[in-house]
Each structure stands twice: as C-alpha cells, then as structure tokens.
Amino acid sequence: MITRSWWVLYGGFGSLVVLIAVLGVGSMRRSRTIHNETLAAHEAYMKADLLVRELPADLHLSGILIRDYLLDPSPFLGPDYRTRLKRQEANIQQKLEVLRMLLPGEQAATLARLKAEFDAYWGTLDPVFEWSLEQKAWMSRSFLREEVLPRRNTIIGLASEISRISSENLAREQRRLKASQEEFQAFIRRLLGWTVLLGLVVAAVSITRVTQLEKRSSEQRERAERAEVEMRRLSHSLVRAQEAERKAISRELHDALGQKLSFAGMELSRLAAVRNAPEEEFERRLGEVQRLITETVRAVRDLSMSLRPAMLDELGLGSAVKWQAREFERRSGIEVDVQIDGELEGLPEGLRTGIYRVVQEGLTNCARHSSAKHVRVSLYGGKELVRLTIQDDGAGFDVGAASQGGLGLVGIRERMAELGGTVRFVSTPGKGTILEAEAAIPAAEAVST
Ligand SMILES: Nc1ncnc2c1ncn2[C@@H]1O[C@H](COP(=O)(O)OP(=O)(O)OP(=O)(O)O)[C@@H](O)[C@H]1O
Ligand SMILES: [Mg+2]
Numbered sequence: 001m002i003t004r005s006w007w008v009l010y011g012g013f014g015s016l017v018v019l020i021a022v023l024g025v026g027s028m029r030r031s032r033t034i035h036n037e038t039l040a041a042h043e044a045y046m047k048a049d050l051l052v053r054e055l056p057a058d059l060h061l062s063g064i065l066i067r068d069y070l071l072d073p074s075p076f077l078g079p080d081y082r083t084r085l086k087r088q089e090a091n092i093q094q095k096l097e098v099l100r101m102l103l104p105g106e107q108a109a110t111l112a113r114l115k116a117e118f119d120a121y122w123g124t125l126d127p128v129f130e131w132s133l134e135q136k137a138w139m140s141r142s143f144l145r146e147e148v149l150p151r152r153n154t155i156i157g158l159a160s161e162i163s164r165i166s167s168e169n170l171a172r173e174q175r176r177l178k179a180s181q182e183e184f185q186a187f188i189r190r191l192l193g194w195t196v197l198l199g200l201v202v203a204a205v206s207i208t209r210v211t212q213l214e215k216r217s218s219e220q221r222e223r224a225e226r227a228e229v230e231m232r233r234l235s236h237s238l239v240r241a242q243e244a245e246r247k248a249i250s251r252e253l254h255d256a257l258g259q260k261l262s263f264a265g266m267e268l269s270r271l272a273a274v275r276n277a278p279e280e281e282f283e284r285r286l287g288e289v290q291r292l293i294t295e296t297v298r299a300v301r302d303l304s305m306s307l308r309p310a311m312l313d314e315l316g317l318g319s320a321v322k323w324q325a326r327e328f329e330r331r332s333g334i335e336v337d338v339q340i341d342g343e344l345e346g347l348p349e350g351l352r353t354g355i356y357r358v359v360q361e362g363l364t365n366c367a368r369h370s371s372a373k374h375v376r377v378s379l380y381g382g383k384e385l386v387r388l389t390i391q392d393d394g395a396g397f398d399v400g401a402a403s404q405g406g407l408g409l410v411g412i413r414e415r416m417a418e419l420g421g422t423v424r425f426v427s428t429p430g431k432g433t434i435l436e437a438e439a440a441i442p443a444a445e446a447v448s449t
Pocket of ligand 2: 361364365406407408409
C-alpha cells in the first residue's frame with residue numbers, strides 16, 4: 001500500500017530533479033546568452049570605433065587631395081583629382097552607411113549631422129574644379145583657410161563625439177549585461193536555496209520513513225521469533241499431552257480392563273474347580289464372575305465415552321453435554337446445573353465435536369483448578385449460532401497470566417477460531433470464572449447434517 005509519506009517522497013524527489021534540471025539547463029543557457037551578447041556588443045563597438053577613427057584620416061586625405069590640386073599648376077589634371085575625390089567621397093559615404101547600421105538609434109541625429117556636414121563639405125569642394133589657373137593662384141589660400149578648414153574641424157569634432165558616445169554606449173551595454181547577470185545570479189541563488197531546502201525536507205522525510213520501516217520490520221521480526229518460540233512450545237506441549245493421554249488410556253486398559261478380565265479369568269478357573277462344590281459356593285463364585293464382567297463392560301464404556309461419547313453422534317450435543325455433566329458431578333463431587341435451550345439438532349459434526357470438547361476442557365479445569373462448589377453450564381442453539389457458557393463460583397484466575405500455562409485454554413481458543421467463532425474468559429481471582437464461547441452455524445451444513 002502506498003502511504004501518504006510515499007507520495008510526499010515521490011513529489012519531493014520529482015521536484016528536486018526538476019529543480020536541478022532547471023538550474024543546470026537555465027544556467028547554461030543564460031550564461032551562453034550573456035556571453036554572446038557581450039561578444040556582439042564588443043564587436044559592434046570595435047567596428048564602429050575603427051570606422052569613426054578612419055573618418056578623420058579619410059577626411060585629411062581628401063583635404064590633401066584638394067590642396068595638391070590647388071597647388072598643381074597643370075591645367076589638365078583637374079578631372080583626375082576630381083575622380084579621386086569622388087572615390088574618396090563614395091568610400092566615406094559607405095562607411096557612414098555601415099556606421100548607421102552599427103550605432104544605436106539614439107545616435108541617428110549626430111550621425112545625420114555628420115552626414116550633412118560631409119555633404120556640405122563635398123558641396124563646398126565641387127566648384128573648385130571649375131576654377132581657372134589664376135583663380136586657383138589667388139583664391140586657394142583663403143578658400144582652404146575659410147571654407148575647408150572650419151568644415152573639416154566640425155567634422156572631426158562630430159566624429160570624436162560619435163566615438164565618445166559609442167564608448168559610453170559600450171560602457172552602458174556592459175553595465176546592462178552585468179546587471180542582467182547579477183539578476184540571474186540572484187535568481188539562481190534563490191532557486192538553489194529552495195532546492196537545498198526541498199532536499200533537506202526530502203532527506204528528513206526519507207530518514208523518518210526508513211527509521212519507521214526499520215523499526216516496524218524489527219518489531220515484525222521479533223513478533224515472528226516470539227511466534228516461532230510459542231509454536232515450538234505448543235508443539236512440545238502437544239506431544240506431551242498426546243503422551244499423557246496414551247499413558248492414561250494404557251493405564252485404564254491395564255488397571256481397569258486388564259485386571260478385571262484377569263480376575264474374571266481366575267474366577268472362571270475357580271468356578272471350574274468348585275464345579276462339584278456346594279451350590280451356594282458355586283453361585284457365589286458365579287455372581288463374582290458376573291460382577292467382574294459387568295464392571296469390565298462399564299469400564300470399557302467409560303473409556304470409550306471419554307474418548308468420544310457415542311451419544312454425541314446418536315443423540316446429539318445436548319444429551320452428550322448432560323451426560324458429561326453427570327459424569328463430572330460423579331467424579332468431582334461438584335454440583336452441576338445444565339440448561340439447554342433452543343434447537344441443537346442437526347448441527348454440523350465439526351461444530352458438535354468442537355463445543356463438546358470445550359465443555360469437557362471447561363469442566364476439567366473447574367475440577368482441577370477452581371475448587372468451586374457449583375458450576376452452571378448453559379447451551380443455546382439458535383437459528384444462526386450456538387452459544388455456550390460455563391460459569392463456576394470457584395477461585396478464579398488471572399486470564400492474562402494464565403496464557404503461558406497449559407494447553408487447555410489455548411486448545412479452546414484454537415477450536416473456536418477454527419469454527420469461525422469466538423471465546424471469552426471473564427475471571428477475577430477469588431470470584432469465579434465465566435467461559436463464553438460462540439460460533440455461527442454454517443448455513444449450508446446446518447440443514448444437511
Ligand atoms: N475454571 C478455572 N478456575 C480457576 N483457574 C482456572 C480455571 N480454568 C483455567 N484456570 C487457570 O488457567 C490455567 C490454564 O488452564 P489450561 O487449561 O490452559 O491449563 P491446565 O489445565 O493447567 O493444563 P492442561 O493443558 O492439562 O489443560 C490453569 O493452570 C489455571 O491456573
Ligand atoms: Mg486445563
């Protein structure tokens with residue numbers, strides 16, 4: 001049978017396994033996610049930082065190109081410088097596009113400003129390629145100083161602002177990841193705490209349960225050992241009782257029957273010897289032989305009745321109990337009242353013999369132990385049950401203590417248990433004893449026998 005504590009154990013162990021699995025899998029997944037996020041943030045930052053750093057260099061390069069062009073006296077190299085400058089512009093536009101994808105949305109405004117500044121810068125440079133050699137000679141210095149330089153400085157300032165914001169972003173992202181990691185660690189700590197607590201509860205319930213089971217099993221073992229000792233004692237007692245019974249029968253046969261038959265034989269021999277003696281002598285001897293034979297017949301009948309009275313089968317339980325009571329009275333000198341009520345005819349053989357043996361043992365105990373003056377035997381046969389009561393007014397006994405004694409009471413208990421009935425002894429030392437036995441009449445057998 002599965003008891004409540006087993007359910008608690010099943011639930012506890014199941015929850016433990018689930019918690020440990022959640023702990024293990026959750027920790028692995030979470031740490032992998034945090035690691036990937038950190039890597040991604042770092043990579044994005046490195047890429048953006050590199051691009052932001054390259055922008056001023058590209059800008060300087062374009063400035064150098066313009067300066068070279070302005071200083072170059074050749075009237076034919078203008079388109080070549082312009083193509084190189086356009087390539088430079090396309091390169092920077094591409095980097096700005098990559099930056100737009102790498103940097104978070106909050107930097108979009110700064111990035112747009114940077115792009116606008118670049119566009120304005122390219123726009124400022126474009127007309128220079130239309131200049132004549134004279135224009136280049138007298139306008140280039142003021143152009144470089146007033147147009148190119150301030151724009152270049154603005155762009156460099158914006159680029160370094162982007163770089164700064166990008167570093168701040170990285171630091172913020174790292175802080176966010178750290179906080180998320182700490183939050184996860186706190187969650188793991190809480191989960192671990194609950195797991196340990198649950199583990200302790202499961203361990204405590206298991207230990208209690210195992211201790212209980214061990215205690216119960218050692219109790220059962222002790223009970224089994226005691227029962228075995230009791231069995232051995234009973235079987236020895238049974239063997240002794242059988243021996244005693246055989247001895248009694250053999251003594252009875254020897255003393256009562258053997259002797260009487262020997263006397264009868266001797267008397268018959270004498271009878272033969274006094275065949276010619278006076279008639280009175282002959283008749284006296286004959287009378288003696290008849291007396292011996294009558295006594296022998298009675299002794300045989302007594303012996304046979306004590307083993308199993310024929311009237312139990314022929315006249316039924318009521319008559320057998322009455323006969324037993326009379327015999328008991330004759331032998332013990334204790335007065336016995338017998339009261340038979342109800343219907344005792346047609347009882348099954350087993351029930352009849354069982355109740356008769358209980359009466360026999362009950363009365364024998366009265367004779368042997370009670371020193372009673374009066375015994376009352378009541379037998380009631382109902383439709384469904386038979387009830388027997390034997391009450392004496394003798395010494396009584398301690399029912400609990402007597403269980404270690406002889407075989408009689410054990411036998412009564414076993415007989416009644418075998419019949420599916422019950423037996424009860426009510427006795428107080430000094431106040432007599434009542435034996436109450438009751439057994440149901442098996443429905444099918446009650447009519448058949
Ligand atoms: N009617 C009674 N009055 C007083 N004591 C009784 C009575 N019936 C039983 N006892 C007590 O109970 C004990 C157990 O009885 P039980 O019949 O089992 O054993 P026993 O009569 O001593 O031996 P046996 O095995 O021969 O019957 C007796 O020894 C006796 O002390
Ligand atoms: Mg007895």
